[in-house]
Amino acid sequence: xxxxxxxxxxxxxAEGNPLTVKCTYSVSGNPYLFWYVQYPNRGLQFLxxxxxxxxxxxxxxxxxxxxxxxxxxFHLKKPSALVSDSALYFxxxxxxxxxxxxxxxxxxxxxxxxx
Amino acid sequence: ETGVTQTPRxxxxxxxxxxxxxxxxxLGHNAMYWYKQSAKKPLELMFVYNFKEQTENNSVxxxxxxxxxxxxxxxxxxxxxxxxxxxxxxxxSSQGQWGTDTQYFGPGTxxxxx
Numbered sequence: 387x388x389x390x391x392x393x394x395x396x397x398x399x400a401e402g403n404p405l406t407v408k409c410t411y412s413v414s415g416n417p418y419l420f421w422y423v424q425y426p427n428r429g430l431q432f433l434x435x436x437x438x439x440x441x442x443x444x445x446x447x448x449x450x451x452x453x454x455x456x457x458x459x460f461h462l463k464k465p466s467a468l469v470s471d472s473a474l475y476f477x478x479x480x481x482x483x484x485x486x487x488x489x490x491x492x493x494x495x496x497x498x499x500x501x
Numbered sequence: 502e503t504g505v506t507q508t509p510r511x512x513x514x515x516x517x518x519x520x521x522x523x524x525x526x527x528l529g530h531n532a533m534y535w536y537k538q539s540a541k542k543p544l545e546l547m548f549v550y551n552f553k554e555q556t557e558n559n560s561v562x563x564x565x566x567x568x569x570x571x572x573x574x575x576x577x578x579x580x581x582x583x584x585x586x587x588x589x590x591x592x593x594s595s596q597g598q599w600g601t602d603t604q605y606f607g608p609g610t611x612x613x614x615x
Contacts, residue, residue: 418601429505429591429606437601476544480601488557489604491544
């Protein structure tokens with residue numbers, strides 16, 4: 387079955403430290419992968435996506451993600467965390483079904499950055 | 502964030518009420534989506550419209566009825582809901598429904614069913 391997994395419900399880091407939010411996927415065909423962030427009482431905001439090309443993708447707010455085909459992972463990273471990065475992060479993957487294409491989302495990882 | 506707007510932002514309704522959620526996108530996109538976000542659960546895709554035609558109904562109960570009069574507007578009509586339908590309902594749009602296109606989300610409608 388096609389799926390996406392975020393193994394951590396919560397990630398805690400200190401401000402200024404590097405952060406990683408993990409995502410693994412299982413899809414047929416080439417994966418199209420996305421990261422979104424959700425702040426309290428807000429909708430999801432697009433951070434970055436991998437479609438093809440360079441395995442290291444750079445996105446908004448200093449975030450980046452590395453596509454690793456052998457490990458079927460697409461972990462989100464940032465070299466130096468800010469308190470304002472505290473939010474809920476979703477990984478998503480494109481799937482192809484009878485109706486066409488759609489995104490399926492992981493259950494989300496809460497990132498908490500302490501000062 | 503003003504690219505996709507949703508109204509109302511909060512809605513409280515009884516199980517016998519009929520209400521509608523509205524979504525409008527100002528991005529010139531052709532595909533629009535309804536998602537349900539419940540606590541402790543992944544986002545659930547409910548409906549997809551592409552060029553005003555419904556292309557996906559993800560086994561959603563008939564008490565939820567979508568309407569897409571044009572590519573810029575999407576409605577979700579609600580009737581005889583259950584308390585378990587309480588959730589954040591998110592609308593999104595993308596240029597096409599081709600998977601590579603980024604989906605842009607509205608702020609959501611927080612629905613409470615009493």
